[in-house]
Amino acid sequence: MTLTPIRRVVTGNDASGKSKVVWDGPSPGTHETATPGRGHTDFWVWRETPPPLAGNEDTGKWPDEFPGPPGGGHLRVVHWLARTAEAPPNEPMHAPVEVHGGRTWDRGGGNHYHRSYMHKTQSVDYGIMLTGERSLVLDERELLMHPGDIVIQVGAWHLWDSARLGCMMAFDMISAQFADGPAGTAQGSDAPLRAPSGRTLPPGVKPQRRIVTIDREPGKSSLVGDGPSPDVRIDPARPGFALQRMWVVDGAPAKIVYESLHLPHVLLPPANGSVLNVFTFPPDAAWRGKVGAAEVAAYYASIGAAGASAYSPQAPHPYLQQTRTLDFCIVLEGEIVLLLDAQEVPLKAGEITVQRGTRHAWSNRSNEPAVVAIASHDAR
Numbered sequence: 001m002t003l004t005p006i007r008r009v010v011t012g013n014d015a016s017g018k019s020k021v022v023w024d025g026p027s028p029g030t031h032e033t034a035t036p037g038r039g040h041t042d043f044w045v046w047r048e049t050p051p052p053l054a055g056n057e058d059t060g061k062w063p064d065e066f067p068g069p070p071g072g073g074h075l076r077v078v079h080w081l082a083r084t085a086e087a088p089p090n091e092p093m094h095a096p097v098e099v100h101g102g103r104t105w106d107r108g109g110g111n112h113y114h115r116s117y118m119h120k121t122q123s124v125d126y127g128i129m130l131t132g133e134r135s136l137v138l139d140e141r142e143l144l145m146h147p148g149d150i151v152i153q154v155g156a157w158h159l160w161d162s163a164r165l166g167c168m169m170a171f172d173m174i175s176a177q178f179a180d181g182p183a184g185t186a187q188g189s190d191a192p193l194r195a196p197s198g199r200t201l202p203p204g205v206k207p208q209r210r211i212v213t214i215d216r217e218p219g220k221s222s223l224v225g226d227g228p229s230p231d232v233r234i235d236p237a238r239p240g241f242a243l244q245r246m247w248v249v250d251g252a253p254a255k256i257v258y259e260s261l262h263l264p265h266v267l268l269p270p271a272n273g274s275v276l277n278v279f280t281f282p283p284d285a286a287w288r289g290k291v292g293a294a295e296v297a298a299y300y301a302s303i304g305a306a307g308a309s310a311y312s313p314q315a316p317h318p319y320l321q322q323t324r325t326l327d328f329c330i331v332l333e334g335e336i337v338l339l340l341d342a343q344e345v346p347l348k349a350g351e352i353t354v355q356r357g358t359r360h361a362w363s364n365r366s367n368e369p370a371v372v373a374i375a376s377h378d379a380r
Contacts, residue, residue, distance in 0.1 A: 002032065002036040002037045003030050003032050003037065003079050004079060004168065004353060005026035005027075006026060006027055006041055006043075006077055006083065006168075006287060006350065006351070007024070007025065007026060007027075007347075007350075007351040008023065008024075008025070008026070008027035008043050008060070008351075008352050008353075008354065009023070009024045009338070009345055009347070009350070009351070009352070009353040009354070010022045010023040010024075010044075010058070010060075010353075010354045010356070011053055011084065011173070011338075011340060011353065011354070011355045011356055011358040012053075012054075012356050012358065013054075013304050013356075013357065013358060014126050017342075018211070018341035018342055018359075019322075019340040019341045019342075019343075019358035019359045019360055020340060020341065020342060020343060020358075021343055021345060022356075023058060024345070026032070027041050027042070027043050027057070027196060027352070028037075028041065028060065028061055029041055029042030029060035029061050029062075029076075030042075031064050032213070033112070034058075035051065035081070035086075035113060035360055037079060037081055037293060038079060038080065038081055038112070038113065039078075039079055039277070040064075040076050040077060040078045040079060040207075041076060041077045041079070042060045042061075042062070042064070042075070042076045042327065043060050043071075043074075043076060043077070043328070043352055043354060044059055044060050044075045044077040044221060044354045045059040045060065045062045045065070045068070045069065045072070045074040045075075046059065046069070046072040046073060046074070046326070046338060046377075047069040047071065047072040048072055049071055049072060049073075049175070049252035049253075049272050049274055049377075050252075050271075050345050050377070050378045050379045050380045051072065051326050051377060051379050051380070052332050052379065052380055053216075053324070053326060053356040053357040053379045053380065054356075060354075062171065062359055063110075064131035064241045066100050066104065066121075066204060067100075067103060067104055067121035067122065067125075067173050067175075068123060068173045068174075068175060068308055068312070069175070070103065070175055071175050071253070071378075072175055072250065073123070073172065073173050073174040073175055073213040074172075074173055075171070075173075075328045075352075075354070075375075076170070076171055076173075077130065077169065077170045077171075077174050077352075078168070078169050078171065079127065079168055080114060080116075080132075080134070080160065080162040080166055080167050080168075080169075080224050080323060081113055081114050081162065081166045082098045082114060082132075082162060082164060082165050082166035083113070083114045083115075083163035083164070086113070087111060087113040087114055088111045088112075088113060090109055090110060090115060091107070091108045091109065091111065091112050091117070092108055092112060093107055093108045093109045094107060094108045094110040096120075096182075096341070097218065098182070099119075101121075103121060103122040103247065104119060104121050104350050105119060105120045105121075105157075105182060106118070106119050106120070106337055107119070109159055110159065111379075114161065114162050114163045114166065115159070115160070115161045115162075115163065115340065116160040116161075116216055117159065118157060118158070118159040118364050119138070119157070119158070119159070120155065120156065120157045120184060120215075120221075121153075121155070121173070122155065122171045122175070122177075122178055122184065123153075123155065123174055123175055123176045123254070124152070124153070124154055124173075124174045124176045124247075124249060124254040124255075124256070125151075125152070125153040125172065125173045125174070126150065126152060126170075126171065126172040126173075126174075126246070126247065126276045127150065127151040127153055127169060127170070127171050127359065127373055128148075128149075128150050128169065128170040128171075128172075128330055128373055129145045129146060129148060129153075129167065130147060130167070130168045130169055130170055130330070130332075130350055131147055131167055131168045131257050131350070132147070132162060132165040132166050132167030132168065132348075133145070133146060133162065133164055133165040133167060134160055134161065134162045134169060135157040135160070135161040135162075135163075136151060136158060136159075136160065136211070136213075137158065137160070137161060137223045138156065138157070138158055138213060138221040138222060138223060138314070139157060139219075139220045139222065140221065141223060142221045143211060143223070143226060145211070147332070148206075148208075148209070148332050148333065148371070149209045149211065149304060150207075150208065150209065150210055150211065150246055150276075150278070150373065151210075151211040151212070151213065151248065152210065152211065152212045152213070152247045152255065153240075154176075154186070154212065154213060154214040154224075154258075155176055155178060155184040155212055155214065155215065155256045156214050156215050156221040156222075157215060157219070157220070158213060158215040158221055161380070163195065165332060168353070169284070170330055172198070172274075172276070172328055172375045174253075174254045174255065174274060174377075175253050175257070176253050176254040176255070176256060177253035177254070177255065178256060179256065180218075183215070183218035183219070184215055184256055185214075185215045185216065185217060185218055185256070185322075186214045186215065186256055186257065186258055187255060187256050187257055188255075188257050188258065188259050189258070190257055190260075190262060191227050191258070191259060192212065192224050192225045192258055192259045193225075193230035193231070193259055193261050193262070193295045194225065194227060194230055195207070195227055195228040195229065195230045199228075199232070201232065201242060202234055202239060202240050202241065202242055202280075202282075203239065204239055204240040204280065204282060204368075204369040205232075205240065205242040205280045205369070205370075207228035207229070207244075207278070208228060208229045208244040208246070208278045209226070209227070209228065210225070210226075210227065210228070210229050210230075210247075211225070211226045211248075212224035212225045212258075213234045214256065214258060215256075224258050224259070229244035229245055229246060229278070230245075230261060231244070231245040231261050231309050232244050232245075233245070233302065235295075235299045235302075236289045236295075236298075237287060237290065237295035237296075237298070237299065238282060238286070238287045238291070238299075239282060239286055239287065240280065240282030240283075240301075240369060241279075241280060241281065241282055242279070242280045243266065243267075243277050243278075243279055243303065244277065244278045244279075244280075245261055245266060245275070245276075245277055246276040246277060246373075247260050247274075247275070247276045247277060248260040248261060248263045248265050248269070248270065248273065248274070248275050248276075249266070249269070249270075249273045249275075250270045250274040251270065251271070251272050251273055251276040252273070252274045254273075254274075257260055262375050263315055264304060265304070266303040266304055266305065267303045267304070267305040267308060267323070267376070268299075268304065268305050268308065268325070268376070269322060269325060269376050269377060269378045270378065271360055271378055272378055273377075273378055274375060274376060274377045274378070275375070275376050276373070276374070276375045276376075277373070277374055277376075278332070278371065278372070278374075279362070279371070279372050279373075280369050280370070280371050280375045281362050281364040281369065281370045281372065282335075282364060282369055283337060283364050283365070283366060283367055283368070283369070284363055284364050284365060284373075285365075285367075291318045291319075293311055293313075295318075296311045296319060297309065297311070299319070300321075305321075305323070308322065308323050309321055310322050315361075316339050316359075316361065317339050317361035317363055319361050319362070320339070320359060320361040321359070321360065321361065322357070322358065322359040322360070323357070324357055324378070324379055324380070325355075325376040325377060325379055326354070326355070326356055326357070326376070326377045326379040327353075327354070327355040327374055327375070327376045327377075328347075328352065328353075328354060328374070328375045329352065329353040329354075329373070329374045329375075330351075330352050330372065330373045331347050331348060331349050331351050331352075331357060331370065332349060332369070332372065332373055333349055333369070333370060333371040334348075334349065334364070334366060334368050334369055334370030334371060335347065335348045335355065335364075335365075335366045335368075336362055336363065336364050336366075336370040336372060337351075337362070337363040337364075337365055337372060338353060338360055338361075338362065338363075339360060339361040339362070339363050340358060340359070340360055341359055344363075354380070357379060
């Protein structure tokens, strides 16, 4: 096995309700193709919505399924190679063909080495670049993605090409509903949101790139938007903190819509839904000793999640929280410590945590900001 190992931390609660680490190590859900170094690693799979939080089974080991179980979804990282002399030629393009037993369509054009096929899945995907470089090819244009960039694929036709550097990219794929059958075109007329002109971000916070793609007409993918997150939330008590919203799924199956950030959900997803946010955590030293109950309460109230706070003067961190969510947490930059009831888990860029309704906090003990992408799914 030559796939790059990726550390995965899975949390849970013990019999007394205290949060703990259940599994910690390279994710075992590896699926390598016949080409060494090409394949994907599964981190978590769910077959029903809302997904369960309890259980002793490691669902990352479940049999491979693409684009994820109907009515559920999965989190995986794909490993693609750079183009070399061993790369086979691209297959010719062809008319759409249904593959994988349905919910996926293929138009050829790839080689399964550095270039995927032009394909479409009945899903809404949060695609998060981790390493390398990758071109996102749509029917109307091509976009180059770098580490930290995020694309929301809303059931669109697309092709991937990692010819120059190869890449690793995470995908949280959520089962969707095509209202018009295999065409899977956009529904509704919600206007895409854009970042306000001249907006100033807190010191140390980088604008988070958000790409949104969709099929406006049958068989043709197009770009809805490519730019900084239009919705940034700050915490005045923590200079340098930012929450940048990416997308909201407001039910199951997910809808094929142009925009979702007009919905009010920030930290907490809607019933049977999901939210994707990117957090910048400044060093704790910048605000330590200046935050108490009032400041914490104001922050959680400002993002509509007053009940999420688990603050107490005795807590290991003022921003201790607990939500009934399945959270996929990907460290994009820097170093951060995941605080649980009885454990501290240092994490660095490229490592992934699957949190199952656990009481926790994020503590940045370094001297630089840490950036974490968190996709939260309503759970039971």
